[in-house]
Amino acid sequence: MRIIGTVAGVALIVLVLVDAFEIILQPRRVIHRFRYARLYYRNTWRVWRAIALTIRTGKKREGFLSVFGPLSLLGLFAMWVFGLIVGFALVSWSLRLPIVSPERVPHFSTYVYLSGSTFFTLGYGDVTPAASLGRALTVMEAGLGFAFLAIMISYLPVLYQAFSHREVTISLADARAGSPPTAGEFLLRLGRAGRLEAVDSFLIEWERWAAELLESHLSFPVLSFYRSQHDNQSWVAVLAMILDTCALLMVTVKRRSTYQAQLTFAMARHAAVDLALVLKVRPQDPDQDRSPEKQRQRMRELLEEAGHDLHDEAEAAARLAELRRMYEPFLAGLARRFLFTLPPIMPDQPAADNWQRSAWMPRTPGIGSLPAVADGDDHFR
Secondary structure (H helix, E strand, O other), rough: HHHHHHHHHHHHHHHHHHHHHHHHHOOOOOOOOOHHHHHHHHHHHHHHHHHHHOOOOOOHHHHHHHHHHHHHHHHHHHHHHHHHHHHHHHHHHHOOOOOOOOOOOOHHHHHHHHHHHHHHHOOOOOEEEEHHHHHHHHHHHHHHHHHHHHHHHHHHHHHHHHHHHHHHHHHHHHHHHHHOOOOHHHHHHHHHOHHHHHHHHHHHHHHHHHHHHHHHHHHHHHHOOOOOOOOOHHHHHHHHHHHHHHHHHHHHHHOOOOHHHHHHHHHHHHHHHHHHHHHHOOOOOOOOOOOOOOHHHHHHEEEEEEOOOOOOHHHHHHHHHHHHHHHHHHHHHHHHHHHHOOOOOOOOOOOOOOHHOOOOHHHOOOOOOOOOOOOOOOOOO
């Protein structure tokens, strides 16, 4: 029993340290199958998601889902600390290391108390080790606890900086592509403003955002559970809008060069596929067609009215469907896993942007996008 307890205690300590190292310090995806953090998030999210599905009101459901990311992170930290404390206590108890305590025969709970006070460096002195090996183990745990807590505290600013950086582009998509953001609305607003030549600058920005999304969510997978400030925005929705926009620019809208659209499409699809792979999300068919025939016809008419020159309808529809099959199943799987809503390629009706809404002032009737500007006024461009 002493050998079994000692081995179990050492194994628990090593398991926690390896898991924390992979989550906090190792900036790359981990390929081995068994991971405590993966089991933790898989099971806790399954329960949290099931409870959220019982909430019918959209805002209440989104509010409930938004709590999971930060709360689960605190829960993971607490489980790591608990595992280390129990691991050291199990080693000391199994080796029957002598300790000075008010109890004549110390119980396992006394060793847990000694381990906890040592890990948090409390130093009460009511329970102390009485042998050289026990003192060495106590010093080791105190140093480990100090370093472990310091690393966890320093981890949070890095995580929230990555989250904030992700959300900047998501917020910028509001006035550019609507709420929720859609590719059709983005191209319409660009055409109506007479700024078709500016599309490549947006694509360059989105290509970098997709690369940063892939890097940050591979390094910190918990960011996938962090939801945006507005209920109609999400990182999956913006990723879908970027891929839809690139697909339309490559096969539907006539342009002299589609090179930047191809680069952005490749990076965004890379992000969608790799994130689905790392998060163990299987590709799935979307719940509904994101661009039905009637909606596609209306989008072509509006794009032509906005000043876009379009390719032949039949050929463009076939090529667009082929491109969509390359990324839509991955986006649908991610959206279903995290309870996001995939936006259509073109909205049925123009909706008010988030910047136009207020709890104190209703939206001005008739305004569905940015106002038109004169040629000499660049205020809204």
